[in-house]
Amino acid sequence: MNHSATTTPLDPQRIRGDFPILAQTLPKGLPLVYLDNAASAQKPRVVIEREREVYETFYANAYRGVYRFGALVEEELEKTRVRVQQLLGAAAPEEIIFTSGSTMSINMVAAGWGRRHLQPGDEVLLTVMEHHANLVPWQQIALERGATCRFLPLTTEGRLDLDQLDALLTRRTRLVALTGMSNVLGTINPVDQIVRRAHEVGALVLLDGAQSVPHGPMSIRACPVDFAVFSSHKIYGPSGVGILYGRRDLLDAMDPLLMGGHMIDQVYLDRSVWAGPPAKFEAGTPPIAQAIALGAALDYVQSVGLEAIARHERQLLESAHRQLSEIPGLHIYGPDPAHKGAIVSFTLAGAHPEDLAQLLDRRGVYVRHGHHCTMPLHDWLGVAATVRASFAMYNTQAEIDALVAAIHFARAKLHLSD
Amino acid sequence: MTIDELIEEFEELADWDDQCDYLIDLGRELPQLPAAAKTEEHRVRGCQSNVWLVPELKPGNPPRLEFVANSDAIIVNGLIAVLTILYSGRTLPEILSIDARAIFTRLGLERHLSSQRRNGLFGMVERIRQLAAAAQGPAAS
Numbered sequence: 001m002n003h004s005a006t007t008t009p010l011d012p013q014r015i016r017g018d019f020p021i022l023a024q025t026l027p028k029g030l031p032l033v034y035l036d037n038a039a040s041a042q043k044p045r046v047v048i049e050r051e052r053e054v055y056e057t058f059y060a061n062a063y064r065g066v067y068r069f070g071a072l073v074e075e076e077l078e079k080t081r082v083r084v085q086q087l088l089g090a091a092a093p094e095e096i097i098f099t100s101g102s103t104m105s106i107n108m109v110a111a112g113w114g115r116r117h118l119q120p121g122d123e124v125l126l127t128v129m130e131h132h133a134n135l136v137p138w139q140q141i142a143l144e145r146g147a148t149c150r151f152l153p154l155t156t157e158g159r160l161d162l163d164q165l166d167a168l169l170t171r172r173t174r175l176v177a178l179t180g181m182s183n184v185l186g187t188i189n190p191v192d193q194i195v196r197r198a199h200e201v202g203a204l205v206l207l208d209g210a211q212s213v214p215h216g217p218m219s220i221r222a223c224p225v226d227f228a229v230f231s232s233h234k235i236y237g238p239s240g241v242g243i244l245y246g247r248r249d250l251l252d253a254m255d256p257l258l259m260g261g262h263m264i265d266q267v268y269l270d271r272s273v274w275a276g277p278p279a280k281f282e283a284g285t286p287p288i289a290q291a292i293a294l295g296a297a298l299d300y301v302q303s304v305g306l307e308a309i310a311r312h313e314r315q316l317l318e319s320a321h322r323q324l325s326e327i328p329g330l331h332i333y334g335p336d337p338a339h340k341g342a343i344v345s346f347t348l349a350g351a352h353p354e355d356l357a358q359l360l361d362r363r364g365v366y367v368r369h370g371h372h373c374t375m376p377l378h379d380w381l382g383v384a385a386t387v388r389a390s391f392a393m394y395n396t397q398a399e400i401d402a403l404v405a406a407i408h409f410a411r412a413k414l415h416l417s418d
Numbered sequence: 419m420t421i422d423e424l425i426e427e428f429e430e431l432a433d434w435d436d437q438c439d440y441l442i443d444l445g446r447e448l449p450q451l452p453a454a455a456k457t458e459e460h461r462v463r464g465c466q467s468n469v470w471l472v473p474e475l476k477p478g479n480p481p482r483l484e485f486v487a488n489s490d491a492i493i494v495n496g497l498i499a500v501l502t503i504l505y506s507g508r509t510l511p512e513i514l515s516i517d518a519r520a521i522f523t524r525l526g527l528e529r530h531l532s533s534q535r536r537n538g539l540f541g542m543v544e545r546i547r548q549l550a551a552a553a554q555g556p557a558a559s
Binding site: 028352354355358359362384413414415 | 434435438439442446467468489490491492493494535
């Protein structure tokens with residue numbers, strides 16, 4: 001892997017060579033067409049090798065021993081922390097907390113910030129397109145605190161209805177929690193605009209970056225969200241590790257969700273004093289090898305270039321929209337490609353999404369079906385389930401063609417007529 | 419079709435592609451419930467697609483449990499057709515003695531069912547067994 005300047009277009013064939021899993025041929029000689037990247041992305045060799053290297057050469061628990069391995073582990077973990085800080089444009093490494101994933105990160109803020117700061121009558125503003133991970137924790141903490149969740153509705157094409165923002169974002173709003181990119185519609189949200197308006201009324205903003213962070217550059221300096229979360233496994237890193245970014249003063253004024261080793265400054269039999277962030281929020285043994293290998297994933301992503309990735313994925317997206325729209329009975333949900341990231345969710349008239357996904361699997365095309373952990377969004381869409389194809393840096397034009405061919409195969413199997 | 423005939427049919431199918439096509443055929447032939455029967459009471463929980471199961475206890479000596487079940491997904495309808503062959507029209511002790519899991523393994527279908535679909539399928543089996551146990555009454559169970 002030696003992909004140069006971010007301005008040159010990426011070569012997906014070369015990229016594919018870096019991902020061992022993509023080289024295999026499925027039974028019956030079918031190539032693997034992996035289009036479930038919004039659920040989890042595949043891993044480049046450098047990430048797999050980095051994780052192996054940790055276990056084979058210097059593995060030990062973190063922040064415990066004075067021996068050499070302990071020091072190496074600590075050093076490498078802190079290097080990843082700094083890489084994440086740079087990726088997000090955070091002010092300091094201690095604003096970056098290792099968690100088990102985006103879900104854990106959001107739960108930590110809902111419990112740790114919400115329980116302390118939400119008062120009866122306060123409001124949390126969410127959007128109708130949120131993943132359950134950025135909805136249920138707020139719903140539950142609001143119920144507990146006597147606060148209310150309100151929801152920014154969508155326009156008919158599936159973008160946030162900003163005309164409703166003034167009515168919903170008020171002095172009662174303590175926090176706005178929204179996704180940077182819908183995991184179903186692909187809609188890219190105007191986070192900077194929401195941040196500006198939220199800060200005007202004194203509300204904080206939590207960005208759920210699980211979908212958006214892997215697909216384009218972001219900067220907390222330019223777009224000063226107060227909390228941000230993302231997952232390693234969606235940005236080509238190992239599973240089991242994620243990130244919580246919190247502004248330093250907010251982390252200081254927030255309680256830890258998990259308590260135990262490493263997160264304390266002093267423990268007495270009747271009380272404890274917390275350590276400062278990030279340790280305060282990192283109780284117990286962290287996902288050591290995974291967090292270190294996340295650093296390798298971010299290096300890899302940086303070497304390809306997030307802007308080049310975004311451009312490549314946009315081309316795939318435009319092609320997918322064009323070709324899928326021509327299939328009789330196929331309906332795409334969400335805005336046109338100009339307003340979304342690398343996700344296409346659709347239904348096919350006369351085909352249950354489960355049947356469709358299962359038939360696509362028979363052609364080696366891996367997609368997701370169901371409500372994608374967004375039941376309220378699907379209620380809004382008026383369908384119980386959709387089929388979702390989602391793209392990554394290694395997907396190719398030929399794979400879009402394979403998706404289209406597989407849908408025609410499914411149509412024939414299901415006896416659907418034009 | 420008997421259970422043995424069903425197993426024979428499946429043995430002739432080379433692989434999952436053929437099995438899946440066969441399930442689609444079975445699903446297309448499945449008797450359809452009227453829309454009015456697709457009520458909350460008849461809905462089987464645990465299925466990713468909607469499944470409705472309408473039972474009928476046929477009096478006689480011995481009584482037999484018949485049912486018609488439908489899904490809105492065609493491959494699930496194929497699996498329902500398999501369950502219908504296994505269970506529908508049998509006596510209550512027969513229903514309670516059938517090991518559906520073992521038969522699905524024998525048909526080679528286990529591996530091709532996602533955990534969610536497996537849960538749904540065995541949710542249906544559970545519903546059928548509960549109906550049979552309830553019809554048999556506490557004395558006999």
